[in-house]
Amino acid sequence: MSDSMAIYIHVPFCRRKCKYCSFISFDSRTNDIPGYIDLLKKELELRSVDCNIDTVYFGGGTPSLLTAEQLNGILSVIGKKYRMADNAEITIEANPGTVDFKYLADIKTAGINRLSIGIQSFNDDELTMLGRIHTRKEAVNAIEDAREAGVDNLNIDLIYGLPGQSIDDWKENLLTAIGFNPGHLSLYALTLEPEESLFKEIESGKLPDISAGTAASQYELAEELLQKHGYVHYEISNWAQPGRECRHNLVYWQGSEYLGIGVAAHSYIGKRRSSNTEDLDKYINALSHNVLPPQDVDEIIIPELEIAESIILGLRLYSGISIKDFEKRFGIDIMKRFGRQIEELINFDLIENDKTVIRLTPRGRLLGNEVFWRFLPDKV
Ligand code: SF4
Known part of the structure; x- marks a missing residue:
């Protein structure tokens, strides 16, 4: 185990389920929040280690x-129970419609120093289509309230690729977000699973x-x-603006x-990956008896x-994979071990190799999955 670590805290509650949501979140269990907080604290105590905590991230669900x-x-x-680093980055995901100026000022006082606002769109029709609880006005208010409360490390989440969304609709969303000068922007393509109601609306021809x-x-x-x-x-x-990359x-x-x-939170410690049960009742039951929750993955x-x-994670980053660092970490020459895949991907204009770093090309960033599977152990 290394001497520093990040902590992710999952808050699996939402006011209402969005029509495209694939996250572990429950819209009819908000009464469980106070008890759940006690159990989060208990789990933190049970898992405590003597370690520097560089980042804490409250994700959800709707942590706000x-x-x-x-x-x-x-x-x-x-x-x-741990050692919080002096300059720890402490992020909360917040949804418009659940925050106001006082709340944002109070959480800043509580130690939150980075805010990630789930705006998704500034267009009321798109917000309704997605089943979000907020309007454009509430989205704008949330950002303005955050600024007024002194939040300077701000991320805005937007979704593109919506049914019927034109290039101009998207440009309007982007320019509105840029107008608030956030330090960070996360832009996700809409992806849908068959059980999601937006998927069904497309299937039925409604959208x-x-x-x-x-x-x-x-x-x-x-x-x-x-x-x-x-x-x-x-x-x-x-x-991100330079220096505003999300450390977590x-x-x-x-x-x-x-x-x-x-609930459902994943860990990666000492070459072991694990994840808590996705079942809220099982999570509550275990920790109510002072026992760590069952693991879905271990x-x-x-x-x-x-x-x-x-390789897959390194390629996600613009900085790419340093051939030298890779050899230092694994004792392997990446060009020898994966030469065939790399050659093929260069020919497809999906990755580039400048002899020191391997990274995705602009086309590769669009078609990342076409690249990643080729490095999985059973494909090598
Ligand atoms: S706010 Fe996020 S987690 Fe909650 S229902 Fe919507 S998409 Fe899912």
Whole structure:
């Protein structure tokens, strides 16, 4: 185990389920929040290790349903049972419609120093289509309230590739977001699973199908516009002003260690990957008896898989994979071990190799999955 780590805390409660949601979140269990907070604290105590905590991330669900006092209580336990780094990055995901100026000022006082707002769209018709609880006005208010409360490290999440969304609709969303000068933008293509209600609306013909071609053009437009406005495209779906990269997410992409707390939370510590049960009742039941929750995943990462994952995660980053660092970490010449795949991908204009670094090309960033599977152990 290394001497520093990230902590992810999952808050699986939402006011209402969005029509495209594939996250572990429950819309009829908000009464469970106070008891759940106590169990999060208990899990933090049971899993405590003598380790520096560089980043804490409250994700969901809708973590902004937690009060400032509840957040403060959780951070106090981390402070007591672990070693919180002086400059720790502490992020909360917040949804418009659940926050106001006072709340944002209070959570800042509680120690939150990075806010990630799930705007998704500034267009009321798109927000209704997605089943979000908020309007454009509430989205704008949330950002303005955050600024007024002194939040300077701000991320805005947007979704593109929506049914019927034109390039101009997307451009309007992007330019509105850029107008607020956020330090960070996360842009995700809409992906749907058959059980989601938006998928069913498309299937039934109520909504037009998603156009992969339009989504690709929207992504390219984002690359162009954000570069023009000084943002660095540092990860496939993430752009930041210099110095505003999300330190917590970099932990995942760089293959460093993290501890997941809460229902469905994943951990990666000492070459072991595990995840808490996705069943809220099982989670509550176990910790109510002072026992750690059952694990849905508990596996030792074998070297072949660690190598494959480090390539896949490394390629997600614009900085790519340093050939020298890779050899230092694994004792392997990546060009010898994966020469065939790399050659093929260069021919397809999906990756580039400047002799020191291997990284995705712009086309590769659009078609990442076409690249990644080739490095999995059973494909090598
Ligand atoms: S706010 Fe996020 S987690 Fe909650 S239902 Fe919507 S998409 Fe899912």
